Amino acid sequence: MLDTTDDIAEGISFQAFEDDCRLLATLLHDVLLRELGPRFIHILERNRILAQSAISMRAAGMEDTAAVVERQLEADLAAMPLEDALCVARAFSHYLNLMGIAETHHRVRKARNVEKLSKSCDDIFDKLIQSGVPPEQLHDTVCKQEVEIVLTAHPTQINRRTLQYKHLRVAHLLEFNARPDLSHEDKEMLIEDLVREITAIWQTDELRRHKPTPVDEARAGLHIVEQSLWKAVPHYLRRVSSALKKFGSWMGGDQDGNPNVTAKVTRDVSLLSRWMAIDLYIWELENLSFELSVKRCSDKVANLANEILLKESASEDLKANTWNQTVHQNNAKLHHSLPLPAPLPSGADLPSCTECSDGESQFRIINLPRNRSRPGALNVPEKFEDSPLSSPTGRQSQIGRTASGGQLRKLFKESHIGRSSSFRKLLEPSVSDKPGITPYRVVLGNVKEKLVKTRRRLELLLEDLPCDYYTEEYCETSDQLLEPLLLCYQSLESCGSSVLADGRLADLIRRLATFGMVLMKLDVRQESGRHTEALDAVTSYLDLGVYSERDEEKKLDFLTRELKGKRPLVPPNIEVAANVNEVLDTFKVAAELGSDSLGAYVISMASNASDVLAVELLQKDARLTVSGDLGRPCPGGMLRVVPLFETVKDLREAGSAIRKLLSIDWYREHIIKNHNGHQEVMVGYSDSGKDAGRFTAAWELYKAQEDVVAACNEFGIKVTLFHGRGGSIGRGGGPTYLAIQSQPPGSVMVSGRASSFRMRSCVPDK
Numbered sequence: 001m002l003d004t005t006d007d008i009a010e011g012i013s014f015q016a017f018e019d020d021c022r023l024l025a026t027l028l029h030d031v032l033l034r035e036l037g038p039r040f041i042h043i044l045e046r047n048r049i050l051a052q053s054a055i056s057m058r059a060a061g062m063e064d065t066a067a068v069v070e071r072q073l074e075a076d077l078a079a080m081p082l083e084d085a086l087c088v089a090r091a092f093s094h095y096l097n098l099m100g101i102a103e104t105h106h107r108v109r110k111a112r113n114v115e116k117l118s119k120s121c122d123d124i125f126d127k128l129i130q131s132g133v134p135p136e137q138l139h140d141t142v143c144k145q146e147v148e149i150v151l152t153a154h155p156t157q158i159n160r161r162t163l164q165y166k167h168l169r170v171a172h173l174l175e176f177n178a179r180p181d182l183s184h185e186d187k188e189m190l191i192e193d194l195v196r197e198i199t200a201i202w203q204t205d206e207l208r209r210h211k212p213t214p215v216d217e218a219r220a221g222l223h224i225v226e227q228s229l230w231k232a233v234p235h236y237l238r239r240v241s242s243a244l245k246k247f248g249s250w251m252g253g254d255q256d257g258n259p260n261v262t263a264k265v266t267r268d269v270s271l272l273s274r275w276m277a278i279d280l281y282i283w284e285l286e287n288l289s290f291e292l293s294v295k296r297c298s299d300k301v302a303n304l305a306n307e308i309l310l311k312e313s314a315s316e317d318l319k320a321n322t323w324n325q326t327v328h329q330n331n332a333k334l335h336h337s338l339p340l341p342a343p344l345p346s347g348a349d350l351p352s353c354t355e356c357s358d359g360e361s362q363f364r365i366i367n368l369p370r371n372r373s374r375p376g377a378l379n380v381p382e383k384f385e386d387s388p389l390s391s392p393t394g395r396q397s398q399i400g401r402t403a404s405g406g407q408l409r410k411l412f413k414e415s416h417i418g419r420s421s422s423f424r425k426l427l428e429p430s431v432s433d434k435p436g437i438t439p440y441r442v443v444l445g446n447v448k449e450k451l452v453k454t455r456r457r458l459e460l461l462l463e464d465l466p467c468d469y470y471t472e473e474y475c476e477t478s479d480q481l482l483e484p485l486l487l488c489y490q491s492l493e494s495c496g497s498s499v500l501a502d503g504r505l506a507d508l509i510r511r512l513a514t515f516g517m518v519l520m521k522l523d524v525r526q527e528s529g530r531h532t533e534a535l536d537a538v539t540s541y542l543d544l545g546v547y548s549e550r551d552e553e554k555k556l557d558f559l560t561r562e563l564k565g566k567r568p569l570v571p572p573n574i575e576v577a578a579n580v581n582e583v584l585d586t587f588k589v590a591a592e593l594g595s596d597s598l599g600a601y602v603i604s605m606a607s608n609a610s611d612v613l614a615v616e617l618l619q620k621d622a623r624l625t626v627s628g629d630l631g632r633p634c635p636g637g638m639l640r641v642v643p644l645f646e647t648v649k650d651l652r653e654a655g656s657a658i659r660k661l662l663s664i665d666w667y668r669e670h671i672i673k674n675h676n677g678h679q680e681v682m683v684g685y686s687d688s689g690k691d692a693g694r695f696t697a698a699w700e701l702y703k704a705q706e707d708v709v710a711a712c713n714e715f716g717i718k719v720t721l722f723h724g725r726g727g728s729i730g731r732g733g734g735p736t737y738l739a740i741q742s743q744p745p746g747s748v749m750v751s752g753r754a755s756s757f758r759m760r761s762c763v764p765d766k
Contacts, residue, residue, distance in 0.1 A: 017106035024098040214261045218269040234507035263585035270597045275458045277519035285448045292440035298491035305439035450475040521599035528611040534583045537576040559613040568624045587622035594636025606643035609661040646684035651700045655707025662715040682722035706744045
């Protein structure tokens with residue numbers, strides 16, 4: 001009986017899928033008929049029928065008849081005018097895209113009814129426990145795992161973001177169409193909306209007609225984070241709260257073979273990423289402050305809130321004399337600037353787990369990105385353009401906001417009565433006795449104010465304008481933001497409000513642990529030969545010979561000796577070629593930003609230990625120079641230097657190169673001191689596949705990983721394997737779980753990074 005019921009349910013589900021496909025196909029047909037006329041529909045149907053007939057005949061074993069039909073189809077296509085051929089190709093392409101959307105919607109709808117998904121965290125953990133793995137060991141192992149997903153913009157990526165958003169709209173409409181409570185009028189409106197979307201899709205050019213700049217690619221990547229990962233990560237970490245995922249990016253840092261990615265582009269993209277992160281945190285804090293309206297808190301939170309209010313009050317007292325000099329002007333302002341009731345923050349009416357306006361959709365809501373132009377700088381998303389927080393001075397406007405305690409006190413001081421400081425203190429209650437003070441809002445409001453100032457400072461840096469550097473006024477590091485959030489979390493837990501603590505606040509802490517203050521850390525990548533050219537120019541300028549003419553041992557001796565020294569190698573006013581100067585400028589930018597904003601420095605086409613030491617030397621030299629120019633230490637630490645072994649020859653020598661590198665005392669001590677005993681190594685799937693073919697490349701990659709892991713184990717160094725897998729099969733693509741299962745024994749227990757060369761953001765699978 002159960003099997004019969006399951007069969008009936010499956011039949012109903014599949015029928016719904018067929019209905020969606022039929023609906024989309026019919027609407028596309030109607031749009032094409034209206035746009036191109038009956039003549040084109042006749043051509044399209046003839047080609048479709050011939051193609052389907054040939055497939056059916058071959059499936060039935062009628063090979064000769066199928067060949068005749070295929071020749072007829074070829075003849076029709078060959079005789080077709082170019083304009084008609086283009087329209088036919090576009091029509092079939094859009095048809096397949098719409099069918100793919102319907103299929104994905106069907107899979108999502110079917111998955112909702114499955115109690116436990118195969119290969120989900122719950123399923124895998126249950127299987128491991130049932131196989132005899134102790135729960136404590138499983139917990140400890142998961143906590144030690146670290147997976148870093150790297151987003152990269154590939155030059156062949158041509159999918160327009162506009163069409164991706166339109167496909168998402170179609171998915172939303174299909175989901176809405178599945179609701180059983182739709183009225184006849186709702187159905188008609190839904191069909192009209194689908195027709196509009198399909199018409200817009202047909203009339204939209206599928207291809208970019210101009211090459212995107214590296215900043216354009218980086219901005220698109222940031223929107224992917226904002227629209228998808230920013231919401232998905234807390235949901236995932238709610239299920240596996242101990243397993244952390246971090247995200248990195250090559251967009252705006254991949255200089256290998258791309259002359260458009262300059263040192264300035266890398267700097268600006270990194271600042272833009274930090275701006276976007278702070279912008280998102282401000283938005284989250286607004287919603288969180290609205291949610292945490294409770295007054296019951298721990299003594300630590302209460303004391304911190306009192307300190308903030310007292311500090312604010314003291315700051316206003318210092319400005320009293322200035323305000324008193326403009327009494328008449330301020331009295332006029334008083335009559336016109338009374339605050340209006342505050343609007344609710346966006347999403348305040350939704351629970352923290354929802355991602356859309358109706359609280360039901362499994363698809364992410366599309367917030368179309370908007371840009372505002374800044375003279376001579378990047379276009380920064382204007383998500384909060386209309387917000388009081390986006391005023392030029394970074395201060396909150398009184399219009400449209402509820403009066404805070406500070407604003408009310410300011411208005412009071414600007415009045416005639418409030419001019420007397422002693423009289424004002426008699427009237428004002430003590431901070432602890434003020435009614436309506438919510439300590440969590442005071443603490444979070446103080447954090448938000450610092451974030452707003454930090455955001456404004458980044459805008460000035462992006463515009464290459466001067467700005468102050470006051471660390472107390474800004475929120476620059478994750479710890480500065482995490483400390484008050486954890487204090488609020490612990491307070492809610494101690495006061496019996498764990499339900500509130502585990503909502504938006506816990507999600508915000510998870511986001512901070514995942515994205516930090518930069519959203520995505522940029523990885524810088526450059527070809528090893530460019531570093532050799534830079535050192536050739538420097539050594540020739542200093543009459544030290546030509547660096548590249550030395551053999552490997554002499555290169556290592558020279559590099560090690562310079563790394564142990566305390567003076568910069570590169571003279572400050574050295575005159576070199578433009579391409580060499582660009583390499584040196586990149587290292588200076590890396591020194592200015594540090595490991596807080598940048599991730600790894602990847603050396604493509606690496607083959608020897610000297611390739612790694614050359615980058616270490618240029619990095620150390622730049623940090624010494626920049627630190628002297630700034631008059632203070634460089635922010636963050638040194639970047640991880642990651643050799644990328646790509647060709648079959650280099651993969652076969654990867655283990656030997658790592659052994660030689662770790663045998664150098666300076667480098668081994670440097671890894672232990674500055675990188676917690678971790679050596680990161682990247683293996684390339686694309687170039688190795690082109691060099692030797694997929695099968696040979698897969699075997700050489702397997703052996704190289706074994707050898708690299710063994711080499712690091714010999715020296716007691718932990719290893720992180722960076723897998724440069726792309727989206728397509730030829731670039732190492734495929735199901736991720738199968739790729740993990742196919743790794744050499746002992747290599748999965750180390751940390752892992754995965755690179756995705758294709759940014760696919762059409763319709764979510766789950």
